[in-house]
Each structure stands twice: as structure tokens, then as C-alpha cells.
Amino acid sequence: MVTAALAQAGDMLLFAARALRDVWRRPWEGAEIARQILEVGWRSLPLITAAGFAVGVVMSMHTRASLERFGAEAMIPAGLALALIKETGPLVTGLLFSGRVGAGIxxxxxxxxxxxxxxxxxxxxxxxxxxxxxxxxxACVVAMPLLTTVTNFAGIIGGFVAETAVSGMSFALYFDRAFSLINFSDYVPSTLKTCVFGFIIATVSAYLGYNTRGGTAGVGQASTRAVVLSSILLILSNVVLVKMILFFFPSR
Amino acid sequence: MPVSKKVTLAVFLGGAFLLFTLGLFLIGDRRMMFERSIELRTEYRQLSGLKVGSKVLVSGMDAGEVLAIDVPGGPDGRFQVRFRVLEKFRPVLRSDSVATIQMDGLVGNKVLQIGAGTPQGRELEPGDLIASREPVEISDLIKEAVETVQYARGSVADVREAIDGAVDMFEQLTRNASDIVQEVGKDVKEISEAGRQATGDVRDLVAGVKAGRGSLGKLITDDALYERIRGTVGEAERVAGNLREISDDAKAITEELKSAGLAAKFDRVVSNAADAAEKGKRLVQGLLPERKGEGGLSTDLRETVANANKAMSDFAENMEALKRNWFFRGFFNQRGFFDLDAVSVADYQAGRFAPDRVPERHWLHRSELFMTGADGAEELSPDGRRKLDEVAAELLRQARNNPLMIEGYASAGAAHEQILASLARAAAVRDYLLKRYPFQRNYVGVMPMGAVASSDPSGAPWDGVSVVLYLPRETGRGR
Amino acid sequence: MEGDDIVIRFERVSKSFGPLKVLDEVSFEVKRGTAFCILGRSGTGKSVTVKSLIGLVRPDSGRIFVEGEEVSRLEGEALARLRRRMGFLFQYSALFDSITVGENVAFPLRRHTRLSEHEIERRVREKLERVGLAGIEDRMPDEISGGMRKRVGLARALVLNPSVLLVDEPSSGLDPLTAAEIDDLLLDLKLREKTTLVVVTHNIPSARKIGDELAMLHEGRILARGRPEELERSEHAMVREFMKTQGGT
Structure with missing residues (x-):
């Protein structure tokens, strides 16, 4: 049982390594990559945008509730944007992506x-x-950071809608404040780390699909396991990635 | 791949990438990376949490960021803070600009605030060093205040000890002298009380900050408030210094008294003094005018007493100033008055004393209270004392932290005689009440009303005393 | 090598999946322009045999030659080059279901030739006409019947004009009439274009019709090999029994 699991893990690692290696080999399969980017990226946009917007609205309400106590309502846009861009945006995007795209692959x-x-x-x-x-x-490695950016902005706009409904804050002031606490070292690594999420989701799901056994039942199983396994690996890898980012870009 | 799909792909990739770039631009713009700036330096011993990337404000406006902080080579060096300021602020930055580290809002972010210079200063060049003012941590400030209060308390204790020592000596000379010292003791108690009050206020302030009460917290960042706290602490320090002087003087007396050589001289003073005065007050006061020019201990004593008097009066003044300071004002406001002795007759008659309170009056006629003494002056008659006992019993039913004003009235003689007589009557009543009943000295005042027509029962100018207790409105039952 | 007319050669090929021995030292040859039918019950390693011919399955031991190249050792570009000269018709057609019928047939052309779009269209049309399905280029694979899919699969397998066509169960899942049509197409291919056929089937009438040589595979071994009439007289009773069955799936 354990050996089987370990063997599968090793097999999966080899699979991922092969994927990394074969990226650099001819033929490039550009047309197919383009088609896949449309499939996993463009067609995820409605889901990602709606989810990001909703997350922004909810986070705005929560940050308002907690910051109001300290009389720090002015911090709401900055707090929300920081939380979104640093962690919530990438993670929410990754999990949604693994649900939609991982299962699909x-x-x-x-x-x-x-x-x-x-x-x-x-x-x-x-x-x-x-x-x-x-x-x-x-396609997943390319699409993830782009979709994360969309989530971030949709979330910030969602936060703005929720905020302006309560306090009537102007769009310009909201955006100015939203980006007041964010550094490049918060924004760029957090967004680019989602490339790793994309890689994990794609390789895990492709591995399970590519090695499917057992007919139609096997297909359903592969799809389910793709979501479960890629979500878990995504969350675990996030711990490592955050640690690494903090190591290379210590928060000042 | 059909053209429409290619367009969609381009829109997706291009759009999302543009969005990402927009994020980069917004961040860069907030950090003012796209504008020309100059680099300046300042130095700090204490950074208070200022860090690389902290905002730099010029007269409160976002103007740049801290680029680097270099750790000094040794413990006595200062941290070199290098920072960037937008080129456009150059006209207001001068060689006499001062950098301070301040808190940005309540979240605790520290910012470097550069004050605009004066027109006399020269414009700064890149790499110039700006003078800095070391940050004052609110915790340090509070600690300092608490230390000062403790120091004051310690000094008070020292003074008491020293005075007690002196008292022991003086008691050998005269019992009355101890009365004076006891009075000093009371003053000392008041000082101590005020010190305790200050500690309490500071504690409240700290508790308020800890509880995160926004408005109070914001006050802490206020420069003006900071100056006031500094002022208070300074005054308290001065008071403590004065007390220390008194204490030193008293110790010196004690030391001198203890030394064998002086003992003989002291004996002589004792015998002289014993002859001269019955009451200690008179003895001590008598030392001042009568023994002028004489050397030795009497001079020392005189000087010491004079010093002590001066110090005590300085102290009283300081306490007076302190009372009116914002720090304690709340307490005195709540009490309703600063000092009963400071209430002028004119203000009093105009009803400006304790307008929020309701007076409870006891009218006492001259004939009820006074008789003519052996020396022709008025003094309290036995009946008068009994009458006052009744009134006191009535007054004591109320809380003793209400101001008690004893109004003196006199209608005989010239205007100045009326005033003096009314003052004497009021003072006699006050002395009696204070001596026999636990009224607080600083809550009992005298008010020479003279022959002013008042709202007495008969409508005629009153001759005698009216004892007025000013009660808070809610409990008052004025007549 | 025994002369040019041997296109395919199995030399003592063995293959196991776990404890199950699917091929046990199987050897045979196929001559150019002939049809070789591999018979046997389901799960006797017939599919493995054809799949190993294009390197989809690697044998555990033994050697496989196609057109003089050892398939079992080929890798990468060399294998791809050989595969381009071979066609494979899968049991269930294996059409790419995300693209149209026309794109399915055009797929090999687009990947392996530099033909103009016009020429590709022409060849796709031609191949579809050849299998009797003119004008369905724009349909999706799941919009057509199993028999049509099979024929589209055949068109796709033939579009690069392979010299060897491998067929896995041509009649499975089809009604007898449709199955017969496929058989006719295969026969026509062999006769007109001299394409070498390797057909895996358990449909005896079909094998009799197409096959020049038949081989009966049982428990990983070839029990009998020869022309249909030779197999009918085989010393193995089971082979004789099997040859008497009349089609069915």
C-alpha cells in the first residue's frame, strides 16, 4: 500500500520531470498550446471574475468589521488589496482552477x-x-498568473463596490489607497508563484488522466482524483512557496 | 486556428498582461518610482521602527521613501538613514530642515517627516545631511512621568524624614514648632496627593491608549499635546528639585544640630529662643528679624528657614501652576474650584464661584457667635461655639469634598474696617471648624463680604457670618 | 532477412502484463501486399501483437522488424518516421472527438506534410470518398454512427498512403452488413494499392475473405498458421472448431 503510493509519487515526479524536459524539445506544438490557453484561460474567465468579485465584496465587509473597531476605516482598501494580492487571490484562483481545469484535464x-x-x-x-x-x-503555467491578476483586480473592484456602498468612497481614492501598502515584492512573487500552481495542477491532472485504467469508471476516478490531489498539493506547495518568497523577499 | 480564436487569444493574453502591468504601474506610482528624486541623509541614535521602504513625508505630504539604513560601527555611532525625496520638494527643503520619526496613523507604521526649512537656509544638494530630532517614544514619556512622580514622592518622603528629624530637635526647644512642621507635613501630604493623582492620570492615559480608544490614541501623535506632557514633566521635575533642596536644607540642619560643636551654640539659641517666644511660629518667625547680623547657628537657621520658606512658597506656586495645567485640570474642574483663597470677592459676589453648585446656607448673627475678649477684640463665645457645633453637625452630613465658604459680614465702621472685621469673623469661624472637625483645609475658604447688603432674612445688611456649603446640583437642597 | 518481400517479422516475441503472459515466443512473417489475419478469442494478445508492430507496446524479449527496421528498438524521430509509413485502424476508431471528421482525416497531413490548405482539403475529400463518406467533413465524431466512424478512422489511417495497414477488430461493434463493407474496403485496398494488411479479428468470415494467411493465437502462442483451408484441416481440434464459427462479435 505504502510502497504503491510511493511508487506512484515517484512515477508522478518522473512524469513532471519529463514535462519540464520536453517543453524545450521540438516540435513546440504552438497551435495546440494556443488552443489550450484559450481552453483553460479564456474559458475560465467568467468563473474567475465572478469569484474574485464576490471574494472582494466579502473581504471588504470583513475588513470593515475588524478595522472599524480601531477607527481605521481608511485602511480598508489597503488591507483588502494586500490580503488579496499576497495570498487570497493566488489561492482562490488556484483552487478554482484546479476544480475547473484539473478535472477537465x-x-x-x-x-x-x-x-x-x-x-x-x-x-x-x-x-x-x-x-x-x-x-x-x-497553458496552465501561462494562464495561472494571468487569471490570478484578473482575480486580484476583480476582487479589488468588488471591494470598491462594497466599500462605496457603505462609505461612498471615490474610485480614485480607493485605488490610490488600495495600492498604498503594496510593494513589488508583495505583488510580483505572489503572482508569479501561481505558475507553480499551474504546473502542479496540470501535471497532476495530466498524469492521472494519461495513465487512466479501467474504462469509463476510470475516467471519472481520474477526474475526481485530479481535483483532490492537485488541490492538496497546491495548498501544501503554497506553504513552501510562501516560505521561499519570505526568504528571498523578506518583508521590510 | 481560425482568426477569431487568434483574436480571442490575443485579447486574453494581452488584456491580462496589461492588467498585471497596470498593477506594477500603480505600485510604482504609489512609491513614486517614475519621478525624479534626490537622495538625502539623516542620522539617528534611535530608529523607533523606521525601516527601509518607510514613507518620507515633507510637511505631511508623501514625498519619497527610505532607501537604506546603515548600522553604525560602534555603540556610540548613529544609524545613517538614506532616503529619497522627490525633486519637486527641493524648494521647501533647506539646510535647517529637521527630520523626525513619526507614527503614520494608529497602525504603527513609522514615517520620516521632514519639516520645511526657513527661507534663510540654503537649498539642499543630493547627499546632504539633514539634522534629526530623536524620536520620543510614548512609553518613554510615560515612564519619565512616572519616574518623576516617584522621584517627587521619594523627595517628599525625604523631606518628611528630614523634617521629622528636625522636628525631634525642635521639640526639645518648643512644642509649638512641631505645629508648624505638622503643617508642612500637611502640605507634603497634599503634594503627595497631587503626585498620586498625576500617576493616576498617567495610568488612565496609558490605559486609554492600550484600549485603543481612537480619539485619545490620535492625540498622542499630536505634537502640541506632546509638548504639554513635556511641560508637565518639566514642572514636576522642578518641584521635585525644590523639594530636594528643602530636604537637603533640613538634613543640613539636622546634621549641624547633631554635631557636637554646634550643640553648645544651639543651647544658647534655645535659651534665647525660649525666652523670646511662647509659640513656635512666633519663635521661628522671630528668629528672622531679631537675630540679624549674628553669626553661627542662628544665622544658619535663619537662612535655612528663609530658604525653606522660599522653597515652600516656590513649591506652592508650582503646585498652583500644576493645578491649572491640563494634566490635572480635569480633577480640579470636577472639584469645582482651583483654590478657595484665589476666589476674589468681586467674582464671588457676582456669583461666578461654583455656578454649577447649589449653596446650602447657615446664617449666624454676630450676637450668636462672638463676645468681646479681654483685649477688646471679638472672639468666639461659648454659646457661639455651641452654635457652630450644631452647624458643623449639619454640614458633616454632606460629603466633605464640597467647597465650604465662610462669608464674613460687618456693617460697623469705615469700609476697610468692615472688610477687616468681616475677614476676622470668618477666619475665627473657619479656625474653629478646622480645629475641631474633619473638614479639609483646602476645601474651606473665607470670604470677607464687608457690609454688602445680602439676601439675609431681614433684608438689612447682615452682621455676622454665613456658612455656605456648595453642593453638587443633583444632591443639593438649597435654601 | 529473407528477401524484400518480407515486410513484417516477429522473432520469438514475448510479453507479459504482470503474471499474465500475453505473448510467448511468437514468431511469424508477413509478405508484402498480402493480408495477415490474426485470429483468436478476446484477450489472447491479438491487440498486443498489432500494437507492438508500431511500438505502442514494447515486447519483453524477442525482436520485431517492420520494413527492415527493428521497431522494438526504435525511439523518437526514427520511430515516428516508420509510423508515418504505417496506418492503424483502431477497434473503436479512436477518432479525436474534439475536432471535426475532416480535421481528423487532415490531422496526419497537417502534422507531417507541408501541403497547402487546398491540397489538404482535396486529399481529405478524396479519402472520405474512397470510404464512401463524401461531404461529412464538418460533422463531429459523436454525430455519426459507429460504422461511419470506422470508415473515417480508415480514411485517417490511409491519408498518408501507408504501405502497411494494421487493423484491430474491423468488425467489432458493427452490424454484419457494415462489417462486410469494411471488409470490402480492406480487400480493395490490398488488391488495388498493394497495401500490406495485418488484421486482428475474431470474425472468421471476414478473415476468410481478406486474409491470405491466418494465424490462430491461443494463450500467447500461435497454434496454427496458414491459408484458411489449411487451418480448417489443422491438427488442433480447437482451431478446426474456431474456423467453423460464422462471424458474430
Missing amino acids: GAELGAMRVTEQIDALESLAVDSFKYLVVTRVV
Whole structure:
């Protein structure tokens, strides 16, 4: 049981390593990458925007409740933006992404495996790993920081809507205050770390889909496990990433 | 890939990337990275939490950020703070600008505030050093205040001890002298009381800050308030200094008295003094005019007593100033008056004394209270004493921290005689009441009303005394 | 190598999945332009045999030659080059279901040739006409029937004009009529274009119709090999029994 799990973990690591290696090998599969970016990125936009907006509204209400006690209402935009950009935005985006895209990749590749489409690709002299896995990994790595940025801004705008409804604060003042406490070292690493989230979600889901066994039932299982495993790994990796970011960019 | 998909892809990638860049720009803009700036320096022994990236304000306006803080080479060096100020602030920054470290709001972020210079100062060049004022931590300030109060208390205790020592000596000479000293003791008690009050106020202030009461917390960042606290502490220090002097003087007396060589001289003074006075007060006062020019201990004593008097009067003045300071004002305001002796007759008659309080009056006619004594002056008759006992019993039913004003009335003689006579009557009543009943000295005042027509029962000018207790409105039952 | 007319050669190929031995020292050859049918019950390693021919499955031991190259040792670009010369028709067609029928057929052309869009369209049309499905380029794979999918799969497998076509269960999941149509297409291919066929099937009539040589696979071994009539006279009773069955899936 344990050895099986370890063996699978090792297998997955090799899979991820192969993905990293094959990114740099011809053919680049540009068209397929573009198609995948549209699939995982563009088509996630409605979900990401709505979720980010809602999170912003809720966070604004919470920060207001806690900061009001100290008479520090002026800090609401800055507090909200800082929390969103540093942690909430990346994490919420990552989890939503793993739900939508991880499940999709797991199911799609699983179905392709059990219906022999992956074999068919191979028989047509196409490197299925490059064509199916690497393209999705690249697409996820590219899409995650972009979607995170969208979440951040949607959240800040959601916070503005909630804030202006209560205090009537102007948009310009809100934005000015929102960015008053944020440093580049808060913004850039936190956004770019989501590339790692994208990589984890894509490789884990692709691994499970690519190695699906057991017909249609196996496809469903692959899809579910893709979400569960990639979410957990995402949250765990976030701990390591935050630690690393704090190490390289100590908060001043 | 169809064209429409290519467009969508470009929109997605380009749009999201632009959004990301917008974020970068907003942050950079907030940190004023896109404007020309000059680098300046200042030095601090104590940084109080100022750090790299902290905001720099020029006269309260965002103007830059701290770039680097260099740790000094040794413990007596100062931290070199290098910071950036936007070029456009150069006209207001002069060589006499001063940098201070201040708190930015309540969250505790520290900012470097650069004051605008004066037109006489020269404009600053990049790399120039700006003078700094070391930050005062509110905790230090409070600690200082508490220390000062403790020091004052300690001094008071020393004074009492020294005076007690002196008292022991003086008691050998005259019992009355101890009366004076006891009076000093009472004053000392008052000082001590005021000190305690100050500690309490400081404690309240600190508690308020800790509880995060916004408004009070904000006051702490107020420069003016800070100056007031400094002022108070300074005054308290001065008071303590005076007390220390008294204490030293008293110790010196004691020391001198103890030394064998002086004992003989002292004996001589004792015999002289014993002849001269029956009452200690007169003895001590008598030392001043009568023994002028004589050397030795009598001179020392005289000087010492004079010094002590001066110090005590200085102290009284300081206490007076302290009372009116914002720090204690609340306490005195609540009490209703600063000092009953400071209430002028004119103000009193105009009803400006304790307007919030309701007077409870006891009218006492001259004939009820006084008889003519052996020396022709008025003194309290046995009946008068009994009458006052009744009144006192009535007054004591009320709380003793209400001002008690004894109004003296006299209608005979010229105007100045009326005033003097009314004062004497009021004073006699006060002395009697204070001697026999636990009224607080500083809550009992005398008011020479002279022959002023008052609202007495008959409508005629009153001849005698009216004892008036000023009660808070809610408990008052005025007549 | 025994001359040019041998296109495919299995040399003592063994393959196991865990404890299950699927192929046990299997050897055979296929001559150019002939059809080789591998018969056997389900789960007897027939699919593994054809898949190992294009390197989808690697044998544990033994050697496999296709067109003189050892498939079992080829990697990367060399394997891809060989695969481009071979076609594979999967059991359930394995059409890419996210793209249209036309794109499915065009897929190999787009990836492996630099033909103009016009030329690609022409060839796709031609191949679809060849399998009797003109004008369905824009349909999605899940919008057409199983038989049509099979034929589209065939068109895709043939679009690069391979010299070897591997077919996995051509008649499975199809009604007898449709299955017969597929058989006709395969036969036509062999006769007109001299394409070498390796067909895995358990449909005896189909094998009789297409196959020049048949091999009966049982428990990882080839029990009998030869022309259909030779197999009917096989010394193995089981082979004779099997040859008597009439189609079915």
C-alpha cells in the first residue's frame, strides 16, 4: 500500500520531470498550446471574475468589521488589496482552477486514453506526451498568473463596490489607497508563484488522466482524483512557496 | 486556428498582461518610482521602527521613501538613514530642515517627516545631511512621568524624614514648632496627593491608549499635546528639585544640630529662643528679624528657614501652576474650584464661584457667635461655639469634598474696617471648624463680604457670618 | 532477412502484463501486399501483437522488424518516421472527438506534410470518398454512427498512403452488413494499392475473405498458421472448431 503510493509519487515526479524536459524539445506544438490557453484561460474567465468579485465584496465587509473597531476605516482598501494580492487571490484562483481545469484535464486525457485516442495519436507519429501533456502544462503555467491578476483586480473592484456602498468612497481614492501598502515584492512573487500552481495542477491532472485504467469508471476516478490531489498539493506547495518568497523577499 | 480564436487569444493574453502591468504601474506610482528624486541623509541614535521602504513625508505630504539604513560601527555611532525625496520638494527643503520619526496613523507604521526649512537656509544638494530630532517614544514619556512622580514622592518622603528629624530637635526647644512642621507635613501630604493623582492620570492615559480608544490614541501623535506632557514633566521635575533642596536644607540642619560643636551654640539659641517666644511660629518667625547680623547657628537657621520658606512658597506656586495645567485640570474642574483663597470677592459676589453648585446656607448673627475678649477684640463665645457645633453637625452630613465658604459680614465702621472685621469673623469661624472637625483645609475658604447688603432674612445688611456649603446640583437642597 | 518481400517479422516475441503472459515466443512473417489475419478469442494478445508492430507496446524479449527496421528498438524521430509509413485502424476508431471528421482525416497531413490548405482539403475529400463518406467533413465524431466512424478512422489511417495497414477488430461493434463493407474496403485496398494488411479479428468470415494467411493465437502462442483451408484441416481440434464459427462479435 505504502510502497504503491510511493511508487506512484515517484512515477508522478518522473512524469513532471519529463514535462519540464520536453517543453524545450521540438516540435513546440504552438497551435495546440494556443488552443489550450484559450481552453483553460479564456474559458475560465467568467468563473474567475465572478469569484474574485464576490471574494472582494466579502473581504471588504470583513475588513470593515475588524478595522472599524480601531477607527481605521481608511485602511480598508489597503488591507483588502494586500490580503488579496499576497495570498487570497493566488489561492482562490488556484483552487478554482484546479476544480475547473484539473478535472477537465483528468477527464479529457482519461477519456482519450480509454478510447485509444492517445494510441491513435502515437500511431499517427505524434508524440502524445508532448501534444497532450506538455501543451496543457504550458497553458496552465501561462494562464495561472494571468487569471490570478484578473482575480486580484476583480476582487479589488468588488471591494470598491462594497466599500462605496457603505462609505461612498471615490474610485480614485480607493485605488490610490488600495495600492498604498503594496510593494513589488508583495505583488510580483505572489503572482508569479501561481505558475507553480499551474504546473502542479496540470501535471497532476495530466498524469492521472494519461495513465487512466479501467474504462469509463476510470475516467471519472481520474477526474475526481485530479481535483483532490492537485488541490492538496497546491495548498501544501503554497506553504513552501510562501516560505521561499519570505526568504528571498523578506518583508521590510 | 481560425482568426477569431487568434483574436480571442490575443485579447486574453494581452488584456491580462496589461492588467498585471497596470498593477506594477500603480505600485510604482504609489512609491513614486517614475519621478525624479534626490537622495538625502539623516542620522539617528534611535530608529523607533523606521525601516527601509518607510514613507518620507515633507510637511505631511508623501514625498519619497527610505532607501537604506546603515548600522553604525560602534555603540556610540548613529544609524545613517538614506532616503529619497522627490525633486519637486527641493524648494521647501533647506539646510535647517529637521527630520523626525513619526507614527503614520494608529497602525504603527513609522514615517520620516521632514519639516520645511526657513527661507534663510540654503537649498539642499543630493547627499546632504539633514539634522534629526530623536524620536520620543510614548512609553518613554510615560515612564519619565512616572519616574518623576516617584522621584517627587521619594523627595517628599525625604523631606518628611528630614523634617521629622528636625522636628525631634525642635521639640526639645518648643512644642509649638512641631505645629508648624505638622503643617508642612500637611502640605507634603497634599503634594503627595497631587503626585498620586498625576500617576493616576498617567495610568488612565496609558490605559486609554492600550484600549485603543481612537480619539485619545490620535492625540498622542499630536505634537502640541506632546509638548504639554513635556511641560508637565518639566514642572514636576522642578518641584521635585525644590523639594530636594528643602530636604537637603533640613538634613543640613539636622546634621549641624547633631554635631557636637554646634550643640553648645544651639543651647544658647534655645535659651534665647525660649525666652523670646511662647509659640513656635512666633519663635521661628522671630528668629528672622531679631537675630540679624549674628553669626553661627542662628544665622544658619535663619537662612535655612528663609530658604525653606522660599522653597515652600516656590513649591506652592508650582503646585498652583500644576493645578491649572491640563494634566490635572480635569480633577480640579470636577472639584469645582482651583483654590478657595484665589476666589476674589468681586467674582464671588457676582456669583461666578461654583455656578454649577447649589449653596446650602447657615446664617449666624454676630450676637450668636462672638463676645468681646479681654483685649477688646471679638472672639468666639461659648454659646457661639455651641452654635457652630450644631452647624458643623449639619454640614458633616454632606460629603466633605464640597467647597465650604465662610462669608464674613460687618456693617460697623469705615469700609476697610468692615472688610477687616468681616475677614476676622470668618477666619475665627473657619479656625474653629478646622480645629475641631474633619473638614479639609483646602476645601474651606473665607470670604470677607464687608457690609454688602445680602439676601439675609431681614433684608438689612447682615452682621455676622454665613456658612455656605456648595453642593453638587443633583444632591443639593438649597435654601 | 529473407528477401524484400518480407515486410513484417516477429522473432520469438514475448510479453507479459504482470503474471499474465500475453505473448510467448511468437514468431511469424508477413509478405508484402498480402493480408495477415490474426485470429483468436478476446484477450489472447491479438491487440498486443498489432500494437507492438508500431511500438505502442514494447515486447519483453524477442525482436520485431517492420520494413527492415527493428521497431522494438526504435525511439523518437526514427520511430515516428516508420509510423508515418504505417496506418492503424483502431477497434473503436479512436477518432479525436474534439475536432471535426475532416480535421481528423487532415490531422496526419497537417502534422507531417507541408501541403497547402487546398491540397489538404482535396486529399481529405478524396479519402472520405474512397470510404464512401463524401461531404461529412464538418460533422463531429459523436454525430455519426459507429460504422461511419470506422470508415473515417480508415480514411485517417490511409491519408498518408501507408504501405502497411494494421487493423484491430474491423468488425467489432458493427452490424454484419457494415462489417462486410469494411471488409470490402480492406480487400480493395490490398488488391488495388498493394497495401500490406495485418488484421486482428475474431470474425472468421471476414478473415476468410481478406486474409491470405491466418494465424490462430491461443494463450500467447500461435497454434496454427496458414491459408484458411489449411487451418480448417489443422491438427488442433480447437482451431478446426474456431474456423467453423460464422462471424458474430
